[in-house]
Amino acid sequence: MAYPFPEIEPKWQKFWDEHTTFKAVEDSTKPKLYVLDMFPYPSGAGLHVGHPEGYTATDIYCRYKRMRGYNVLHPMGWDAFGLPAERYAMQTRIHPRITTQENVATFKRQIKMLGLSYDWNREINTTDPKYYKWTQWIFLKIFNAWYDNNLDKARPISELPMPVGLTEKERYQYIANHRLAYLAEMPVNWCPELGTVLANEEVDEWTEKGYTVERRMMKQWMLRITAYAERLEKDLAELDWPPGIIEMQRNWIGRSEGAEADFPIQGSKKSIRVYTTRPDTMFGATYMVLAPEHPLVDEITSSQYRKVIDEYRAQAKQKSELERTALEKEKTGVFTGGYTMNPATKKPIPIWIADYVIFTYGTGAIMAVPGHDERDYEFARKYNLPIVEVVAGGDLSKAAFIDDGVNVNSSNDEVSLNGLPTPQAKERMIRWLEQKRIGERSIKYKLRDWLFSRQRYWGEPFPLIYLEDGTVKALPESHLPVLLPDTESYKPSGTGESALATVDSWVKTVDPETGKPARRETHTMPQWAGSCWYYLRYIDPRNEKEFCNKDKEHYWMPVDLYVGGAEHAVLHLLYARFWHKVLYDLGYLSTKESFKKLVNQGTILGEDGRKMSKSFGNVVNPDDVVKEYGADSMRLFEMFMGPLEDTKPWSTRGVEGVHRFLNRVWRMIVDEDGNLLASIKEEPLSVEDERLLHQSIKKITLDIENLNFNTAISQMMIFVNEFLNKEVKPHSAMETFVLLLSPFAPHLTEELWEKLGHKQSIAYEPWPQYDEAKTAIETVEMVVQINGKVRSKFPVPINMDEDELKRLVLADQNVKRHLDGKRVVKIVVVKNKLVSLVVK
């Protein structure tokens, strides 16, 4: 007979709701704890079993910490802007607001049915104008800020020092160029047949259907995240994040140290600046390569090469960034006819253009050192360019030697690197470049500025207007939020702009300060925008005057534990950290970083070990699981499957297993009529039972602290296996056990707690304490190894005297048998564990 979870679970969910059991209020008498789940995008498909994994883990942790006296903030909300709702709207003409509301209702029902202890008073939705008002407000703060490299922080644009003698137009341009949000011509994925811009993730889908997607330049809003590259990289060190994620962020930011140097163009006064991480190899630079887009290409190209160069550049322009990089085919390039001089060797070297050099990284130009760079080597081989060895240690007839080594062939009248190991050679060369004013030390990042415009309807509108003279103006804060207008069609305008561009009455507006006609920006913000700061809004979700009250922010921040999928390892977490730092610089926040500890839950695979997907027919619906086995079983199984971070397959048998366990828990305490079992009495525990109880408290406590929920559950199973059929079960032991189980199976344990005679919810009962002395055992099983093999075991009292123990070991029958005719060379005693004999 199964325990009556269909009655118990709704009963306690209602109780928690009605008593607002999990409402969080600032309370300076308690230590605070902010535990955050990555909020979901409420898709039409509803919750899948992957969502509750992280949610259950944080819920257990929160419930445990409340019992330990922490004031816990544990909120939930909806990341509801995004492409799927908009695409659905295009097909059905149903407003995305409506479908979003429906999807949120489904998600909320499903999440609530799991008994998660969220403070629902703090629920937020990124598509709510009351929320996105503040997303727009933060955008304005970014827009109205510049990065002061001297102070190494963002400052209000009003504090930007202005050069004297600028015209009004120049002033405008100067300021625009310094804002942290700026307009730039950037390539988009343009599909002529659809007349729309595609998101990167859509490109494959449409090209597979035979549509063409090409690169097209468009003015777009960019956020100057590169200004923060150094701090975003440096502050990673203070985060308690999985090393893998830190590494991924580090790679994404891509810091590299090197030098820049000027190479004079022959027959011109100008020079070309290159960036290299290997200044020590400059004597081996035998040619130069510019990115096809490099502005000096025209000037360098001699007339007889003009035609090929132009053709090559046109070709490169056609190719999308994907094609240029992902194809990984043979390198191509063409000679410009121009020459530059290697400043180290003073010899002329040819200038080529090739699309393996990226315009947007470094200076868009490289000195090619084929002897010590694989790419340059490949290129030089193909086009018969000279290869010179300047670092000894490799065989240049076979491959480039890219490792560190010792310099050779590296001297001129002023400097010699010969004999120097690579690190010193680098330093020596940089010093020489700086002395001769040829170049200087330089640090570069791979990180690019953040393309922040989307040509979409279902996103936050920018609080910006274009005046008739073409200038951009920020709307005053008092005009926020800029609401999304309703429209008949959600289809993009066909010109590359979003559907917003077709809503004339919305686009046409006036400058609120001058009354002059103006047009609204029709781009919208990317989905990342709302998720960049939601953790701050939870702190003060109903505040209409500020995005977040400062005292409250000070009390709750930073987020102590953040749990979510690893798919957000780079972008979401990097963008959120960036916004956080901007707000910190501008004085709105008290912490440098947002998320102190981060944990990624692993993916749950289908029962067949494949990724869950409709096409495989292996998707597990949480509704079905809860209906069949109850929410507590679902929660428990999700935690019992294995370590939180691991990828692991679903198993219906496994759910049945933990469900059986919960039934056993019920039967351990409740009789067939639903009353407390007669075997539960006010009696003291035997020494053995008390030991098991204290061992269980200890193991479960430490396991929850370390988020090792699977082994905590194992320990509870051991406890129940021992106690289930005891004739007498001490009341206190049963209570302690129910407390231990309560973070995992809150509904069942609330019910049992009530049956054990309590009127109050179990949620804030003090967590059981263990007594280390009571976990100790009196006898240990001593293992005897002879030449590394276990030959005997016998019980001995704990902490036995070593000599006595040795005597016992040598007297043991099994040991004697193996010692027959041999000599004991050495005895190793590991206290309370084993005795190891070496014999000959």
Add this chain to the structure above:
RNA sequence: GCCAGAGUGGCGGAAUUGGCAGACGCGUACGGCUUAGGACCGUAUGUCCGAGAGGACUUGUGGGUUCGACUCCCACCUCUGGCACCA
């Protein structure tokens, strides 16, 4: 190719600082209870040899350090995730 993480029974997975490999669960087999049960209870269960006592082998592969290695070191193989011409 590069970076990070991981390889343990039929399956999911356990194993402080090196110290009895396989906890706990699933599955399987046998037994009990039962009109019946796919409910429940009990016993067994890494592989091989052996009637048994006992023995041999066993944590991806090969080597090393050690009285002792899933754990540390070296080389290799496989899988997962990320990056992918970033000079």
